[in-house]
């Protein structure tokens with residue numbers, strides 16, 4: 001009789017049988033700490049001897065089961081069957097999720113790409129780790145709960161509204177002394193000869209933008225440089241249009257500054273490294289599309 005290991009390799013050594021008549025072979029073992037040496041010069045300062053095995057090297061044997069080729073073939077067939085069943089279930093789940101929520105997932109797609117090393121800066125504009133996470137699980141495991149559908153719908157709508165805003169045609173930016181209102185879209189602080197100078201970019205209702213010093217009056221009530229983004233403001237100032245521009249002005253001497261909305265927490269772009277799961281997903285998309 002020929003016996004094989006669980007991996008299907010023919011065993012040529014001494015075969016033993018246990019009480020139940022099952023075949024096995026003896027595999028040599030030794031102390032894991034010293035590798036069977038019983039000690040090491042690395043431990044010379046505390047005494048050469050290995051404390052794990054007390055210097056014996058811990059030599060011994062363990063019984064490893066052997067099988068007939070037919071048995072291994074049967075076990076492998078069973079395993080393949082289990083895996084195929086699992087795969088089929090996964091595919092069915094994915095299909096069901098796609099059928100029920102395909103249009104929402106398609107709307108989410110522009111926001112799930114965190115970009116490559118070359119274009120990640122551009123992708124940060126649209127990338128949402130939150131949307132990407134739900135989207136990925138929907139495709140990978142076919143899992144998408146009602147709660148997630150709701151949250152995804154909300155997040156995608158928000159992102160779409162944001163994109164529509166920044167992509168809308170830009171009107172003319174103000175010139176001369178006038179009052180404006182808009183939303184602070186970004187801020188920047190830098191050291192100058194006058195000390196720390198903080199500037200802000202404000203997007204006005206007609207989608208033009210103005211840039212100038214952050215008025216002190218904006219701060220207070222929990223509003224700081226760190227959460228100015230997203231705050232709605234109104235102020236008077238003197239505006240000068242940037243050279244060669246129609247929708248971008250600088251402002252000076254802001255007065256009568258009013259904060260129209262409290263500070264809001266704006267989702268910061270997150271730089272995320274692509275991992276092998278993303279690669280696998282790319283493969284799956286090319287399969288289904």
Ligand SMILES: [Zn+2]
Pocket residue numbers: 031032033034035036037038039050051052053054055056057058
């Ligand atoms: Zn040892």
